[in-house]
Amino acid sequence: MINRYKWWELVIIYTGMALFLAFILAPFAEAFMVSLRPLEKVFRVPYRFLTEDMTIRPYIDMWTSVPGLWRYILNSFFISCAVTVLALLCIIPAAYSFARFEYRFRNGILTAFLAVNMVGAAVLIIPLYKLMLSLGLLNTYWAMIIPGAAFSVPTGIFLMRSYFLRIPRELEDAAYVDGASRLYTLRRVILPVALPGIMVVTIATFIAAYAQQFLFALTFNSVTEYHPLPVGLYQFFGRERVLWNELMAASLVGILPVLFVYVFLQKYIVAGLTAGAVKE
Amino acid sequence: MTGGPMGHLKLTAVTKSFGTAQVIKPTDLEIEDGAFTVFVGPSGCGKSTMLRMIAGLEEITSGTIEIDGKVVNDLAPVKRGISMVFQSYALYPHMSVFENIAFPLRVARLDQARVDALVAKAAAVLKLEDRLHHRPGELSGGQRQRVAIGRAIVREPSVFLFDEPLSNLDAALRAEMRVELSRLHKRLGNTMIYVTHDQVEAMTMADKIVVLRDGMVEQVGTPLELYHRPANRFVAGFIGNPNMNFLDVTCRAVAEGAVRIALPDGAEAEIPVAGAGVAAGDALTLGIRPDDLTIGGSAGAQLTIVPEVVERLGNQTVIYTATENGTPVCVVGGGFEDVRPGQPCAAGFDPGDAHLFRPDGAALGRTIDLGRLAELA
Numbered sequence: 001m002i003n004r005y006k007w008w009e010l011v012i013i014y015t016g017m018a019l020f021l022a023f024i025l026a027p028f029a030e031a032f033m034v035s036l037r038p039l040e041k042v043f044r045v046p047y048r049f050l051t052e053d054m055t056i057r058p059y060i061d062m063w064t065s066v067p068g069l070w071r072y073i074l075n076s077f078f079i080s081c082a083v084t085v086l087a088l089l090c091i092i093p094a095a096y097s098f099a100r101f102e103y104r105f106r107n108g109i110l111t112a113f114l115a116v117n118m119v120g121a122a123v124l125i126i127p128l129y130k131l132m133l134s135l136g137l138l139n140t141y142w143a144m145i146i147p148g149a150a151f152s153v154p155t156g157i158f159l160m161r162s163y164f165l166r167i168p169r170e171l172e173d174a175a176y177v178d179g180a181s182r183l184y185t186l187r188r189v190i191l192p193v194a195l196p197g198i199m200v201v202t203i204a205t206f207i208a209a210y211a212q213q214f215l216f217a218l219t220f221n222s223v224t225e226y227h228p229l230p231v232g233l234y235q236f237f238g239r240e241r242v243l244w245n246e247l248m249a250a251s252l253v254g255i256l257p258v259l260f261v262y263v264f265l266q267k268y269i270v271a272g273l274t275a276g277a278v279k280e
Numbered sequence: 281m282t283g284g285p286m287g288h289l290k291l292t293a294v295t296k297s298f299g300t301a302q303v304i305k306p307t308d309l310e311i312e313d314g315a316f317t318v319f320v321g322p323s324g325c326g327k328s329t330m331l332r333m334i335a336g337l338e339e340i341t342s343g344t345i346e347i348d349g350k351v352v353n354d355l356a357p358v359k360r361g362i363s364m365v366f367q368s369y370a371l372y373p374h375m376s377v378f379e380n381i382a383f384p385l386r387v388a389r390l391d392q393a394r395v396d397a398l399v400a401k402a403a404a405v406l407k408l409e410d411r412l413h414h415r416p417g418e419l420s421g422g423q424r425q426r427v428a429i430g431r432a433i434v435r436e437p438s439v440f441l442f443d444e445p446l447s448n449l450d451a452a453l454r455a456e457m458r459v460e461l462s463r464l465h466k467r468l469g470n471t472m473i474y475v476t477h478d479q480v481e482a483m484t485m486a487d488k489i490v491v492l493r494d495g496m497v498e499q500v501g502t503p504l505e506l507y508h509r510p511a512n513r514f515v516a517g518f519i520g521n522p523n524m525n526f527l528d529v530t531c532r533a534v535a536e537g538a539v540r541i542a543l544p545d546g547a548e549a550e551i552p553v554a555g556a557g558v559a560a561g562d563a564l565t566l567g568i569r570p571d572d573l574t575i576g577g578s579a580g581a582q583l584t585i586v587p588e589v590v591e592r593l594g595n596q597t598v599i600y601t602a603t604e605n606g607t608p609v610c611v612v613g614g615g616f617e618d619v620r621p622g623q624p625c626a627a628g629f630d631p632g633d634a635h636l637f638r639p640d641g642a643a644l645g646r647t648i649d650l651g652r653l654a655e656l657a
Contacts, residue, residue, distance in 0.1 A: 170368050173366065173370065175387075176356075176357060177362070178357075178384035178435075179384060188372075188386075189372055192372075
């Protein structure tokens with residue numbers, strides 16, 4: 001492609017991007033800096049970005065200040081994984097059905113799914129609480145997994161459906177002509193071809209599940225051992241003081257699993273696995 | 281011929297409707313064992329729908345489809361003994377060439393040794409032996425097409441269906457694949473049904489051409505029959521390249537085995553066709569193929585034309601002209617035709633080469649020697 005930007009246009013574009021990134025990343029940078037400061041220096045006036053007294057002590061002390069921290073991080077990871085698996089089990093068949101089959105109210109049902117997303121979990125928290133209560137699921141992992149999965153399903157269906165729609169129908173026709181059943185075709189042809197799409201949905205669901213678990217955990221669970229990280233972090237709030245530096249250190253360590261998953265799986269997003277299936 | 285599975289196909293009063301629109305009008309068609317039949321027609325004529333109905337990918341609305349004497353209306357494709365090659369190849373991008381070809385065998389749960397043997401056989405026929413471990417994405421268009429054919433032949437069906445398989449290839453490769461497909465047909469001897477909108481493919485490969493328009497079979501016949509004795513104006517215009525020229529003429533007199541007509545410019549000519557159902561004074565359409573016109577020719581009948589565009593191809597010259605009243609006429613002449621755009625000239629033709637059509641489009645019977653055509657077939 002010809003580079004059609006003038007130098008001053010590039011300057012504007014990059015300035016814009018820098019501003020945007022600064023806005024997004026500044027909280028992370030500050031969190032990182034706070035996590036490296038001794039507690040008494042966190043609120044130093046005047047503010048200094050870099051100081052000589054920086055230390056990695058908070059990263060060591062946080063495990064003793066909050067002994068359950070390991071458990072909370074693992075809980076977060078476990079809950080998100082469980083949400084993702086459960087959600088995918090619903091998303092893939094539903095999205096395939098929306099993408100391929102003709103039936104009455106198909107579009108209506110799809111719209112209803114998306115409408116649920118607009119309402120959001122916070123509005124439904126009281127009815128959900130009653131539901132969890134009557135199902136006897138309060139204070140279990142399920143109380144955090146099931147609502148988490150339920151609220152990621154609509155977006156997932158929408159993403160996955162558009163991916164299925166891009167898979168040429170002739171692939172299924174060909175498999176059908178060769179004698180394959182619907183399920184065989186789904187398993188051997190459609191799912192492998194849709195793998196990049198499934199990966200995108202997996203990552204999106206995992207990240208969403210990681211971010212949204214706070215609300216459900218806070219409301220539906222009071223067992224300390226089952227708490228995910230966002231709720232567990234409250235234990236850094238002591239009676240007299242808040243351990244800000246260790247809190248930030250724990251938060252950053254808590255982000256690592258998501259970061260890890262993202263870095264590990266993102267190549268699938270880019271992979272053009274459908275190349276060569278049909279003419280482009 | 282291998283004497284293997286053949287495939288005799290018979291369609292009786294088959295129709296197809298989508299909602300209220302009848303896309304296939306009642307159709308009877310019989311395709312003999314081992315014939316290479318081409319469905320040809322403009323886009324939207326129903327040829328692909330017809331093929332998908334034979335395949336079992338579309339339900340038929342009424343009528344029956346029989347393969348080898350068995351009604352297959354409600355059978356799944358694989359039970360009908362057909363296989364199909366799709367326009368987009370429809371290869372599985374995540375599988376190797378080997379697994380793509382082996383797919384129907386895997387579905388049928390054949391054991392590995394048998395799969396190996398059958399895939400090797402198909403790959404040998406299609407010269408794909410050293411590509412078996414590649415993915416479709418690494419292959420050229422022609423190779424992908426061959427893989428798709430390999431997947432179709434590997435389970436040795438009695439009928440092969442091709443849905444515009446060459447339309448994604450460039451011209452040179454298409455010509456090459458045409459020859460390869462004809463060769464494959466000779467070698468396997470199975471019934472093949474081939475859908476295309478390209479009349480060159482139809483003419484070159486078919487034993488039998490089925491011309492379709494708007495869901496109706498316009499004519500069924502050998503390529504040369506269709507060329508020399510088109511049943512109507514549509515078939516005449518569709519078969520042959522460049523297309524046949526059509527001129528409005530008036531019937532002057534009808535004699536035994538000949539019709540006397542007046543050409544647009546007043547000249548008269550006697551066309552040797554059966555004049556049944558035609559009377560003096562009727563408006564008729566004269567059809568004359570571009571290569572039957574001779575520039576400056578003194579043969580039988582004459583037209584005055586004004587060349588507009590002259591395409592010189594070396595061995596021949598394609599001249600796009602118009603008559604005095606503006607009807608476009610195309611002439612194909614030799615490589616050294618002395619014509620210039622804008623300079624009127626005469627074009628002559630042998631009345632024996634001309635076609636005449638009634639106002640309803642039906643052709644008047646020509647007296648061409650079909651025996652001679654049969655010898656060529």
